[in-house]
Amino acid sequence: MTLAIETIDLTHRYNKKLVALDRLNLRVEQGCIYGFIGPNGAGKTTTLRILAGLLSPTKGEVRLLGERLTTRAAQRLVGYMPDFFGVYDDLRVWEYLDFFARCYGLRGARLRQVVDELLDLVDLAGKRDAFVQTLSRGMQQRLCLAHALVHDPPVLLLDEPASGLDPRARVELRELLRTLRDMGKTIMLSSHILSELAEVCDAIGIIDHGRMIISGPLAEVQQQLATGARARLRIARESDVVLALALLQRHPLVSAASAAAADPRALMIDFSEPLNEEQCAAILAELVNAGVAVSEFSARSENLEELFLRLTATTGQTNS
């Protein structure tokens, strides 16, 4: 199957000195939501701007749906929503979409149809005649997303689409992204809100200092990076904490055990390998048999945020 987005050794330098992208290889399959994660200055926006045809790479190759990237191809195949998007305050909602639709050469009945359909899609039909400046941040975000869809592009590039949104607006945006994926669009989005990506993305890529650290389906990435699982333990009596810590630190499967600073009765346990349910039960039984009053025991795997922090910290150390 042809890849929706493919970059081969993509390199970009600003002013011939600052390396923004360093031989970045990216592969995004058609019809998936791809999350692009990285700290500030990692090269996310530069990558998206190159894919949108707004920036020419210093070196390397970009292919969109198998087609070599040109400005015309990017305009035709890509819908782009920048991280800091602008709205024309003096335009009404329908006029805003009408303006961008005209930029793509739409006219007549088709133009009106597209505007109406997009307003329905982003749930702004009720705000059709309102001025853009009167919309909430979440509504403006949806309107901006709608502007990127006026020419029905197969690929959507969204730079930090969830930034500045309240929880309700985030949920709405997530639903909208799923709807667009079901419509067959390939969506690539960058974000700092990693938990958001975990809930909506099919695949992720982690970038730091212009280099792709890891990329692939979400579950695969998490599995590849799983160096151990974690568990949270809560002790009913404070007097049992020392005993519990001593028992846990002696256990062969435990790599580290510590009490939380804010709550001394809450213990965090890092295991050297992922545990199955029986192993968890055995550890719990050992503690109870030793007379430790355990009020809570929950095993959990490393989340995306922890993965991201660990990976970017490792890269930072390597580079320094």
Next chain:
Amino acid sequence: MATHIRRPLLNPILVREARTRMRGFRPYLILTVFLLLLILSAFGIYQYMVFQARTGMVVLSSHIGQALFKGLAFTEMLFIVLVAPILTSGAISSERERLTYDMLLATPLKPGQLLAGKLIGALSYLLLLIVASIPVFSTVLIFGGIELRTLIWVVLLLGSAALFFGTIGLFCSSLFGRTTPATIASYTLVLILCGVPLLVASIWPQFSNPMGQSPPPWLLYLNPFSAIVAVTTVTPAAFQPDVPFFSVNDPFMVVPFLSQFSVGIIRYAQEGPVLMPVYRATLLGFWLGTFILLWLSSHLALPARRWRPRWSDLGFVAAVGAIALLIWMRIDWWWIVPPVDPWLMPVEPVPMPVPIDPAPVP
């Protein structure tokens, strides 16, 4: 899926400008201030002419018409010079400030279309101002004294000035990332073109050698005010086929500051006196400047590889080349060479007085 993208039939920027230009109170405020300024000017000039008649000067009805026309045309030009740059100095920079520039560049819209849409939008508003001023201008018809030819020249000059000064704003907007520096730079250019030559011309006679010489006409070639005064002032004062008489002065000093400057000359050719007003050079200069600035702006508006040659450059080169060729071919039509004063360069050597020998002492 989008298989192909058609070029917009109607410039989308122009459609947006048409929708939003008259929104809010500002356009109406500018229009009101402009019309009030014109009405006050017309009333002031009329009162001035009445006063002249009361002090014993011969003031004909046509004199009042000419004075009104001159004063109103000057006021309108002043307004265009002040308003045109401000209407366009935010064209590109405001898109950058509003963070909509990337969104526009991601569409098939070309920087040239963006500039053209913004310029035409601003000019259409100026055209609205000019059209709205027609009732005030029509007071001239009550008194008469204006030829149709003069009217056409004035309209041509006002239109060309609107285009040129609007393009100055566009150029500065493309050059600077923010609107405030772009507006300041536009007005600095306006001051250099309009104020500085007038200032130099006003002190020229004091510093010329010998003193009292008129400033060179090229100093005022791109000055819209000297051009508007030239159109409305350098007219045949009396119709006498055998002895044509031109007035290059303003007998009633309607625009007193400007009427002192050289707004044209009379050249004595073989077929008789030929009128050489300065506004011809102004008009050609405005057209040339407009296309050069538009060409520069179309490159400056690009986000990357600004100075890489493009196909659209051919159109600009053709337009600029055609105007330059016209200017070169018709140099005798606009190039003013002031006549040399006969007493400065006499044809024959002035006979020196014969020294008188002292009378022999008897």
